[in-house]
Amino acid sequence: MNRDTPRERDRLEAIQRNVDAFTTGILDDLPVQTSWHCLELGAGAGSIAYWLAERCPDGRVVAVDLDTRHLDPGRAPNLTIQEADITHDDYAPGSFDLIHARYLYCHLPTRDAMVERAARWLAPGGWLVIEEPYHLPAETSPFPAVQRILAAYQRRYRDLGADMTWARGLPSQLARNGLGEVSFTGNLGCMGGLDKDRWRPLIAQAAPALLDEGLVTEADLSEFTGLLDDPAFIDIPQVTVSAWGRRPTAAP
Numbered sequence: 001m002n003r004d005t006p007r008e009r010d011r012l013e014a015i016q017r018n019v020d021a022f023t024t025g026i027l028d029d030l031p032v033q034t035s036w037h038c039l040e041l042g043a044g045a046g047s048i049a050y051w052l053a054e055r056c057p058d059g060r061v062v063a064v065d066l067d068t069r070h071l072d073p074g075r076a077p078n079l080t081i082q083e084a085d086i087t088h089d090d091y092a093p094g095s096f097d098l099i100h101a102r103y104l105y106c107h108l109p110t111r112d113a114m115v116e117r118a119a120r121w122l123a124p125g126g127w128l129v130i131e132e133p134y135h136l137p138a139e140t141s142p143f144p145a146v147q148r149i150l151a152a153y154q155r156r157y158r159d160l161g162a163d164m165t166w167a168r169g170l171p172s173q174l175a176r177n178g179l180g181e182v183s184f185t186g187n188l189g190c191m192g193g194l195d196k197d198r199w200r201p202l203i204a205q206a207a208p209a210l211l212d213e214g215l216v217t218e219a220d221l222s223e224f225t226g227l228l229d230d231p232a233f234i235d236i237p238q239v240t241v242s243a244w245g246r247r248p249t250a251a252p
């Protein structure tokens, strides 16, 4: 994907605006202690890492990402920013009380193995929370322009090795990796709806590549922009599946 800094920042901030309240609602329901050690995988522009740093002032938060340009290391004294590829870098087993990842696993080639690795990094009694997109079939959109744009977007990500349907098996992945108390919920995505939209920056960022590869035309993009400007345009392109589980405190 295009890693052009302003567009990437817009995309990350749009994600945060759209789903942070849902994520913090889930984290708030866990028995978060002020002393917890937390790991935010694929931290992006950092909002959840910052939220955790505030909630755990006597603990510490590690925010890791391949690209740390959008993370502010001075944001909190208990926050550490790490630039790393989490499919290669490792942590000691049992290091964290809470590990959170959002819109990350779908991009990882070794996504199944990464669930196992993250479960290993949990301290006994620690929680793993993963939130990933499940894309609805593009051709079921009631809007022909969305069918074309979304099909192109999904194709581009698939070609890059992403899996936008993996989230369906997420609760089972957690259970298979020895986690208990597995729970899950879903957050309906919104395309359009003016202030609720988060797709304008996503498509703006992807547009140059989609055009280069002949997956969309300028006419498709301007029709899509016209739809986004229409207050009566609302579509549901995806569901975010959020699932969490806990490492047992003692071996059964």
Ligand SMILES: C[S@@+](CC[C@H](N)C(=O)[O-])C[C@H]1O[C@@H](n2cnc3c(N)ncnc32)[C@H](O)[C@@H]1O
Residues within 6 Å of the ligand: 012, 015, 016, 041, 042, 043, 044, 045, 046, 064, 065, 066, 067, 084, 085, 086, 087, 101, 102, 103, 104, 107, 108
């Ligand atoms: C779609 S963004 C989501 C950002 C953030 N989790 C959020 O939901 O606001 C995915 C993030 O994962 C990071 N990422 C992708 N692959 C990674 C890897 N192998 N190791 C670490 N970070 C990675 C990207 O750089 C990007 O910041």
